[in-house]
Amino acid sequence: MAELVWISIDESPVEVEPGTTVAAAILQSDTAGFRRSVTGEWRGPVCGMGICFECRVAINGQPHRRSCQAYCESGMVVRTK
Amino acid sequence: MTGPEYEVVIVGAGPAGISAACVVAETGRDALLIDDNPSPGGQIWREQERHGSNWEAAHWLRRLQLYRVEVLRGATVIDGDPDKHAIVCETANSVSTIRYKKLILATGSRELFLPFPGWTLPNVMGAGGLQALVKAGMPISGKRVVIAGSGPLLLAVGAYLKKQGAHVLAIAEQASWARLARFGLGLPTQPYKLAEAVQLKRALFRVPYHAGAWVEAALGETVLERVRLSLSHRRWEAPCDYLAVGFGLVPNIELAATLGCKLSAGCVQVDPMQQTSASDILSAGETTGIGGVELSLMEGRIAGYSAIGDRLNAQWLFSDRERMRRFARRMQKAFALREELRHLPLEGTLVCRCEDVSYQRIAPMPGWRAAKLHTRCGMGPCQGRVCGPAAEFLFGWHCQSTRAPVFPARIDSLIGHKEE
Numbered sequence: 001m002a003e004l005v006w007i008s009i010d011e012s013p014v015e016v017e018p019g020t021t022v023a024a025a026i027l028q029s030d031t032a033g034f035r036r037s038v039t040g041e042w043r044g045p046v047c048g049m050g051i052c053f054e055c056r057v058a059i060n061g062q063p064h065r066r067s068c069q070a071y072c073e074s075g076m077v078v079r080t081k
Numbered sequence: 082m083t084g085p086e087y088e089v090v091i092v093g094a095g096p097a098g099i100s101a102a103c104v105v106a107e108t109g110r111d112a113l114l115i116d117d118n119p120s121p122g123g124q125i126w127r128e129q130e131r132h133g134s135n136w137e138a139a140h141w142l143r144r145l146q147l148y149r150v151e152v153l154r155g156a157t158v159i160d161g162d163p164d165k166h167a168i169v170c171e172t173a174n175s176v177s178t179i180r181y182k183k184l185i186l187a188t189g190s191r192e193l194f195l196p197f198p199g200w201t202l203p204n205v206m207g208a209g210g211l212q213a214l215v216k217a218g219m220p221i222s223g224k225r226v227v228i229a230g231s232g233p234l235l236l237a238v239g240a241y242l243k244k245q246g247a248h249v250l251a252i253a254e255q256a257s258w259a260r261l262a263r264f265g266l267g268l269p270t271q272p273y274k275l276a277e278a279v280q281l282k283r284a285l286f287r288v289p290y291h292a293g294a295w296v297e298a299a300l301g302e303t304v305l306e307r308v309r310l311s312l313s314h315r316r317w318e319a320p321c322d323y324l325a326v327g328f329g330l331v332p333n334i335e336l337a338a339t340l341g342c343k344l345s346a347g348c349v350q351v352d353p354m355q356q357t358s359a360s361d362i363l364s365a366g367e368t369t370g371i372g373g374v375e376l377s378l379m380e381g382r383i384a385g386y387s388a389i390g391d392r393l394n395a396q397w398l399f400s401d402r403e404r405m406r407r408f409a410r411r412m413q414k415a416f417a418l419r420e421e422l423r424h425l426p427l428e429g430t431l432v433c434r435c436e437d438v439s440y441q442r443i444a445p446m447p448g449w450r451a452a453k454l455h456t457r458c459g460m461g462p463c464q465g466r467v468c469g470p471a472a473e474f475l476f477g478w479h480c481q482s483t484r485a486p487v488f489p490a491r492i493d494s495l496i497g498h499k500e501e
Contacts, residue, residue, distance in 0.1 A: 019131050020218030021119075027219040032203035032304040038461075039437040042303050044203030046434075046467075048213030049124055050117055051191050051333075053462040053489075054434060064462070064489075068214065069155070070173075071119050 007076040022067035022078055023048070023055045034067065035081045057081070084178035087113040087151075089388045090168065091185040092158050092336060095123020096374050097366025097381035098187035099141045104385025106148035113179065114145070115153045115170060117488075121145065123189055124209060125374050128216040137374070159494065160485035161340050163359050169494075176494035183361050183388040186337050186349065187381060190330040190367035192234075193470050195418075196432050196440065197425035199299030200326070208238045208327035215245055222246030225321040227308045229253040229296040230328045232416045233281075238325060240284035250319055252285070253294035253310050255328070256416050261292050264415035291317075295422060299324050311421075328418060330371045331470045337364060338483040347473075347481075354395055355384035363388055372409035379405060423475055432475070433468040435461020443472065449480040462489050 002018045009029050016025045023045045026034060033042030034055050045055035050069040058079040059065040067078070089105045091098045094116035105112040114121065120130045122138060129138035145152070153170065161168035167180045192207040199205065206214070208228055215221045225248045228235050232254075239252050254261070265278075293313045300307040308324050310317040334342075337349040343358035344350060348370045355363045365384035366377035379402045386395035426432065428441040436457040446452040449472060452459070458472070459465030459480070469480035486495065 017218060019128070021214075024214055024218035027214065034203070037201070037434070037437050041201060041437070042203050043201065043434070044304075045206060045214060046194065046210055047191060047207050048210035048217075049191065051463060051466045052194075052207075052210075052434070056462075068217070069118065 005072045005074050007072045007074070007078060009078045010080055016072050018072075020072050022057065022059060022065075022070045022072055022076070024068075025072050026057070026067060026078065026080060031080060033080070084167065084180055085113075086180040086182070087111050088181075089113075089183045089185060089385075090115065090179060090181035091187060092116075092168070093123065093187035093189055093366070093368075094118070094121035094152060095187060095189045095366060095377065096125060096141065097189070097368075097377040097384070098123070098185070099145055100378045100381030101185050101187060101365055101385040101388070102150045103141065103144045103148055104382050105389055106150045108389055108391075110389060111151070113151050113153060113181075115156050115158060115179075117155070117157045119155050121152055121154070124213065127213055141378075157488045157490075158336055159487050159490045161336070163340050163362065166361065171488075171490050171494045176490075181361075183363065184340075185355075185381075185384050185388055186340075186342070186357070186362065186364040186368055187366045187377075187384070188333040188336055188368050189377075190332045190371055191466065192327040193329045193331050193474070194326065194467050195328050195422055195425065195471055195474060196430050197296055197298060198427050198430050199301065199305070201431050201434055202299050202301050202305045203303070204301075204305035204322065205299045205324045205326065208234055208325040210327075211323060211325040212238045212241055215242065221323075224248065224323060225250055225319075226323045226325060227251050227253070227296075227310070227319070227321045228325045229255075229294075229308075229310065230326045231255045231418060232327065232329050233412070234327055234330075236281045236285060236290075238327075239288055240281050242325075243284065243288060249285075249288045250321055251289045251291060251294075251310065251317065253296060253312075254290065254292045255295045255419055255422060257293040257419075260415050260417075264411060295419075295425075296324065296326060297425065328422070329416060330367060332368050332371065334368060334481070335464070335466070335483045336487045337362075337368060338481060339485055339487050344481065353399060354387040354392070355380055356387060370406070370409065371413065372405060373412075376402065376405040376409060418474065426475070432471055433458040433461065433465075435459075435463050435468075438468075440475075444476070449478040452478075464489070 046052040055067045102114045126138035349364040365380035426440040438458040
């Protein structure tokens with residue numbers, strides 16, 4: 001069994017299996033709303049393959065990263081909005 | 082433009098791209114396989130590199146290693162210059178120009194999403210989308226899931242989720258029993274497909290499957306709480322955790338269109354050698370028409386042979402390809418979308434999820450271009466990838482208007498590659 005990866009999601013530590021995407025990690029922490037739309041509605045991932053841009057979050061300070069296209073790396077800091 | 086040059090560059094590491102790359106690399110030529118995702122396999126063989134459970138995927142991924150095909154992961158092709166035989170590729174922290182002698186576009190397809198009340202609520206996802214997220218580590222065990230839309234993907238997703246411990250409350254297929262039966266009668270001519278169907282049926286034991294049924298609304302305050310379906314003679318409503326919807330597949334033609342390849346009926350047009358209308362650019366797989374994994378592998382191989390000038394080996398495969406294309410056409414017909422789905426959105430239902438543009442603002446527009454200019458529909462980060470095909474279905478518009486960058490890119494990437 002490979003070692004677990006620790007990341008921080010909105011300042012809470014989350015432990016995931018290696019190979020977990022950031023989107024899947026956020027869903028593990030029971031957060032459904034990943035971001036607010038331009039009119040303030042909550043949105044979460046839809047396509048799971050990087051085309052809909054609904055799962056955007058900030059990763060290590062870089063805004064608008066598609067969380068379904070990024071694997072969790074130890075020490076990653078993720079912010080939903 | 083400077084940058085490394087390869088004999089053949091393949092964009093998209095799904096079945097079509099992988100088989101094309103293997104054919105090229107087998108002959109000792111250098112091939113570069115580029116994919117937006119963190120690992121090869123495409124959507125159908127997602128995560129197969131890590132947890133190989135599909136023998137066919139394992140076979141092709143092994144060949145990829147065996148022939149030492151160079152794979153560029155997590156790299157998005159944002160632009161290209163066909164005159165200079167070059168494409169521009171962005172990764173998480175760099176941008177590079179790559180030159181090719183032949184380019185094969187195997188960019189695959191995405192799910193067709195259609196608007197209905199509540200479809201923007203968190204936890205309403207694509208059918209393939211939910212499956213992809215579960216494969217990537219999203220917990221699903223014990224969760225209540227409703228699956229709705231159209232096509233064989235619904236069954237595959239249902240079987241997968243059930244195996245992962247989800248409670249699949251219902252699968253709603255919009256095609257009628259009559260159409261499905263007609264399609265089913267033809268299955269014995271395709272023994273391989275029949276076996277697949279029987280296996281799926283067994284995996285979905287006790288999961289209610291409704292034909293001629295569709296989702297009417299997703300309900301909830303800020304996240305999904307309940308789903309309402311229209312079954313043939315009644316309404317069905319139940320609380321659930323996730324709603325997975327997919328109404329079929331749409332070819333990803335954006336890059337091909339930007340590079341000047343001719344399209345026809347929403348697909349990249351190719352000749353028998355998988356050559357597009359643009360010189361030295363070929364295309365294979367779902368990009369040229371939805372047809373499934375077997376057809377994609379076949380077209381990929383043909384494109385590979387074609388790219389290295391091996392006509393004879395390509396021609397050997399033509400009759401197999403034709404048989405698979407015929408099957409794909411029958412499938413398209415069986416799962417054709419019904420009229421009722423055009424009337425699902427209410428006045429206030431959003432059609433464009435990026436710019437939050439409602440049905441009532443888009444509907445009066447004379448066409449896609451006007452809708453974009455007046456309402457910002459299709460002008461957000463997805464660049465109309467979701468609402469374009471939806472508007473095409475709802476209003477009968479022609480919704481293709483691609484330009485570089487094909488995907489949203491960082492400013493420094495754009496500046497960087499223009500300066501070169």
